[in-house]
Amino acid sequence: MIVKSSSNWRLVLFLPALAGIMLGSARASWAECPAADADALAWLDKMSRSLQQVSYHGVVTFQRGDEMQAMEVANTIVDGMATERLTELTGQGAEVVRVDHPLECVHPGHQLLQLGTSLKSGHCGVSSNYRFGVTDGELIAGRQAVRILIHPRDMYRYGYVLELDRETGLLLKSSTIGRGDKVLEKFQFASLSYTSNPEGESGPRLVHQAKHPEYINRKLSAGGGRLAWSVNWVPHGFTATDQQAAISSRKTYTDGLAVFSIFVEALSQDIRPGEGVARTGGTISYTRGMHMKGVPVLVTVIGEVPLNTARMVADSVVEAS
Amino acid sequence: MSELMRESLSALLDDEANELEIERVLSKVADDPELRATWVRYNIVHTVASGQQPMHLDLDISARVRDELGGQAQGGSAFRQRWLRPLSSVAVAASVTVAVVFGGQQLAQLENGSYDGQAIASSVSPVGMVNSLGATSVQASYGTRSSVPVLQPATHTAYQELARQRLQKYMQEHAEHAALNSPNGLVPFARVPRIQE
Numbered sequence: 001m002i003v004k005s006s007s008n009w010r011l012v013l014f015l016p017a018l019a020g021i022m023l024g025s026a027r028a029s030w031a032e033c034p035a036a037d038a039d040a041l042a043w044l045d046k047m048s049r050s051l052q053q054v055s056y057h058g059v060v061t062f063q064r065g066d067e068m069q070a071m072e073v074a075n076t077i078v079d080g081m082a083t084e085r086l087t088e089l090t091g092q093g094a095e096v097v098r099v100d101h102p103l104e105c106v107h108p109g110h111q112l113l114q115l116g117t118s119l120k121s122g123h124c125g126v127s128s129n130y131r132f133g134v135t136d137g138e139l140i141a142g143r144q145a146v147r148i149l150i151h152p153r154d155m156y157r158y159g160y161v162l163e164l165d166r167e168t169g170l171l172l173k174s175s176t177i178g179r180g181d182k183v184l185e186k187f188q189f190a191s192l193s194y195t196s197n198p199e200g201e202s203g204p205r206l207v208h209q210a211k212h213p214e215y216i217n218r219k220l221s222a223g224g225g226r227l228a229w230s231v232n233w234v235p236h237g238f239t240a241t242d243q244q245a246a247i248s249s250r251k252t253y254t255d256g257l258a259v260f261s262i263f264v265e266a267l268s269q270d271i272r273p274g275e276g277v278a279r280t281g282g283t284i285s286y287t288r289g290m291h292m293k294g295v296p297v298l299v300t301v302i303g304e305v306p307l308n309t310a311r312m313v314a315d316s317v318v319e320a321s
Numbered sequence: 322m323s324e325l326m327r328e329s330l331s332a333l334l335d336d337e338a339n340e341l342e343i344e345r346v347l348s349k350v351a352d353d354p355e356l357r358a359t360w361v362r363y364n365i366v367h368t369v370a371s372g373q374q375p376m377h378l379d380l381d382i383s384a385r386v387r388d389e390l391g392g393q394a395q396g397g398s399a400f401r402q403r404w405l406r407p408l409s410s411v412a413v414a415a416s417v418t419v420a421v422v423f424g425g426q427q428l429a430q431l432e433n434g435s436y437d438g439q440a441i442a443s444s445v446s447p448v449g450m451v452n453s454l455g456a457t458s459v460q461a462s463y464g465t466r467s468s469v470p471v472l473q474p475a476t477h478t479a480y481q482e483l484a485r486q487r488l489q490k491y492m493q494e495h496a497e498h499a500a501l502n503s504p505n506g507l508v509p510f511a512r513v514p515r516i517q518e
Contacts, residue, residue, distance in 0.1 A: 044504075073508070086506075086510055094510075109503055156328075162504070174504065187508055210500060211497045241498045254502040259498060259499040261491065272476055278481065280488070285487055287480060302495045304499070308332060312328070
């Protein structure tokens with residue numbers, strides 16, 4: 001299964017690359033965005049919209065290494081508001097809900113995917129940083145899928161294979177592909193129904209209300225004694241997910257597909273410079289002990305990006321002037 | 322220093338550099354002090370992470386690198402030969418690494434010897450590491466201009482543990498943003514080790 005998809009992956013990625021070379025200089029004249037694969041971008045646009053705008057519920061599996069989790073997910077649209085729910089069926093059994101998220105509230109990551117007509121005006125979104133291929137997919141959760149192969153143009157991000165519902169564009173399955181075509185994590189619907197979910201009974205479960213940026217920022221800015229810092233470098237195409245004050249302890253960036261966050265904490269005692277890495281599936285936690293104008297700090301980059309990216313981002317963190 | 326160069330350096334450090342990147346670094350390392358300084362910095366943190374004794378990397382490695390390259394490239398352009406014979410370029414990269422690492426280890430051993438009998442003042446940092454920075458003077462020797470802090474092997478484990486703890490501490494906050502800015506909806510929360518209310 002994996003072997004088969006990885007050979008397809010290479011083949012399909014090679015062809016657009018070749019076409020890109022052959023088109024060469026002509027490319028710039030008919031489109032501002034290099035080698036934009038209109039078909040793939042249209043699918044990603046549809047995927048991004050359907051995630052919020054379509055009512056559905058189903059069971060998904062999430063696999064990282066040997067670990068497999070199962071959860072119920074549901075999205076219900078009422079009066080232009082989306083209510084999302086994720087209920088873990090394994091492990092902790094926690095529930096995460098986001099109630100009444102307005103459909104017109106489109107966050108930066110999805111703005112990069114919902115290119116629509118802006119492609120022609122020079123906003124290339126994800127196509128600046130990834131190459132695409134579109135092929136027929138298999139049946140997933142009883143739905144016919146279309147497969148989007150996404151290959152990074154540089155070494156700062158992972159590749160993806162996304163399989164979308166041919167009819168609705170909903171993301172049915174996604175695999176994160178690391179170096180050497182290794183599958184780092186995989187998410188997949190096992191069953192899916194396009195109806196509103198009957199209100200699940202939560203019982204004594206822990207319920208977490210997913211936060212919106214304003215809330216998170218308010219909560220964090222309450223903490224005092226923080227360092228003013230800035231990030232001097234992020235890979236091309238990454239944009240901040242929310243407005244952040246220089247003294248915030250976190251900054252998050254997305255390129256539409258990958259997301260990473262930087263956390264900076266000032267330490268009360270000295271620390272020896274060094275770095276540490278922890279990985280789970282596609283997620284990396286990179287911690288660097290360093291000094292910022294004499295103050296010992298711990299810079300941590302957490303996200304679904306390669307180690308190199310995390311290290312280089314951490315390396316670029318400086319005290320804000 | 323260009324972004325491309327930093328990328329190549331980092332890749333080289335992780336043994337993930339491709340032919341082009343190796344070529345890029347090697348061709349610049351001789352006349353770019355900033356590149357060498359970055360290499361030193363990357364190496365210090367990397368060495369700690371891999372649990373080795375720190376090396377004195379502030380050496381002028383460019384001469385060695387040039388020698389290695391010169392030796393390998395006899396009879397034609399080094400670049401061309403490398404493209405035509407991919408295996409030999411791997412060998413070049415490997416031998417350059419060996420030259421740098423070997424030299425560094427020898428120095429570390431030498432200098433370790435000089436610490437005998439010296440008390441190293443230390444204090445426990447909030448993250449459970451022992452700090453010996455600046456507690457003792459390091460003798461300059463053989464091509465080194467400045468010293469690298471003495472790091473105990475425990476630092477390696479301590480930093481790994483730190484990275485693991487930070488993952489637990491920060492994953493949920495990261496997931497809040499990933500859930501709003503990536504195509505999987507609330508699924509990023511499945512990556513949180515233990516969801517808090």
